[in-house]
Amino acid sequence: MTVLAPEAVPARPPVPYRVAERTRETPDTSTIVLEPLRAALPPFSPGQFAMVYAFGVGDIPLSVSRIEETRxxxxxxTVGAVSGRIHRLETGATVGVRGPFGVGWDLSAAVGRDLLVVAGGLGLAPLRPLITAALADPRLYGRLNVLIGARSPGDLCYGAERERWRAAGAGVLTTVDRPDDTWRGDVGVVTGLLNRAAFDPGQAAAFLCGPEVMMRATARELVRRGAAPERIQLSLERTMxxxxxxxxxxxxxxxxxxRDGPVIDWTAAEPLLNVREL
Ligand SMILES: Cc1cc2nc3c(=O)[nH]c(=O)nc-3n(C[C@H](O)[C@H](O)[C@H](O)COP(=O)(O)OP(=O)(O)OC[C@H]3O[C@@H](n4cnc5c(N)ncnc54)[C@H](O)[C@@H]3O)c2cc1C
Incomplete structure (x- = not known):
């Protein structure tokens, strides 16, 4: 299989990929595994994204939520036309992909430290390959805690995988805004889980992705507890x-x-987050 040189990627047209697997996570959310039809793009790192083109509709930025060799x-x-079309793609369909783009998570900043992963809603998607990478090499890191907030129990993704993370030793806590009759977990904002996570804020490395209001509140609370702002990384979304x-x-x-994100640290993000998108 040919692998394109990274510097050649931005100028090239989308590269065709086939939907090899499709998992419906919730009624409006799917995970698709893509494999190259011909040449593969250069490998992605956790936190990077691709521009995924649904032919005849348009292309949108999507984070990689799992990374294999060439897949x-x-x-x-689903929020609009392109995301809706990609959500509905069946196995065997073809999409065009450009990438890898952006700066991903710096997991090397967490070596020797406790890892705190905080996700709001679909923010868990770009964090999933980071969690996989950390669990693949547990001796490099301290304790791994994954705190997940969702609107409702039905909005939680990756159910079986969350169990595997627990079985591998991660502390995984979930909370929802709107519980249903079957829900036995926490209720409320994700920052409410910080008290129950076993980590040392003074030395931990934190990785946040979700709605900006949630990331702001979490980052401020971590700093208040003694976390170093430069060891708090967050992934920001803007129209791309x-x-x-x-x-x-x-x-x-x-x-x-x-290009400079989507992952930046809290020292860079804090002064910018009150700037509204045009
Ligand atoms: C770096 C990056 C990574 C992303 N990763 C993922 C991912 O892994 N999974 C995923 O489902 N989505 C992801 N998104 C968001 C995704 O790109 C948008 O949902 C998509 O562009 C919407 O396009 P559309 O044509 O379906 O809807 P549109 O018709 O373009 O938009 C429909 C509605 O969604 C709002 N919207 C559009 N784009 C965004 C955005 N970026 N942030 C917030 N609101 C938006 C619009 O304002 C509008 O209200 C990511 C965005 C960025 C910038």
Whole structure:
């Protein structure tokens, strides 16, 4: 299988990938595993994203939610035309993919430290390959805690995998805003789980993804508990089109988030997060 040189990727048209597997996570969210039809793109790192083109509809940025050798997965939630089309794709369908784009999670910053992963809703998707990587090499890190918040029990993804994370030694806590009659877990915002997670804020490395209000609240609470702002990483979403730092749609202050992000640390993010997207 041919692998394209990374510097050649941005100028190239989308590369065809086939939907090899499809899992319906919730009524409006699916995970698709993509495999190359011909040449594969260069490998993705956890936290990076691709521009995924649904032919005849358009392309959107999607984070990689699983990384294999030449295959990778996206978990997509329907919010509009393109995400809806990708959510409905059946096994065997073809999409066009450009990437890998952006700066992913810096897991090396967590070596020798407790890891705290905090996800809101579909924010768990870009964090999933980070959790997989940390569990693959547990001797490198301290305790791993994964705190997950969702709107309702029906919005929680990766049920079987969350059990595997627990079985592998991770502390996995979930909370929902709106419980149903069967829910036995926590209720309320994800920051409410911090008291129950076994980690040392003073030395931990934190990785956050979800709604900005949730990431702001979590980062501030971690700093209040003694966490170092530069060891809090978060993934930011802005409208993106080119993925290569040219069109400017994803500008946030001095940053072009498709190129300089989407993962940045709290020292860079805090002063920028009150800037609204145009
Ligand atoms: C780096 C990055 C990674 C992403 N990863 C994922 C992922 O793994 N899975 C996933 O489902 N989605 C992800 N998204 C969001 C996804 O790109 C948008 O949902 C998608 O672009 C919507 O396109 P659409 O044509 O379906 O809907 P549109 O018609 O474009 O939009 C429908 C509605 O969604 C809102 N919307 C559009 N884009 C965004 C956005 N980026 N953030 C918040 N609201 C938005 C619009 O304002 C509108 O209200 C990511 C976005 C970025 C920037």
């Amino acid at each position: 990778f997965a996206h978990t997509v939630r 089109h080119c993925g290569t730092g040219h069109c400017g749609h994803c500008q946030l202050g001095p940053l072009l988030l498709c």
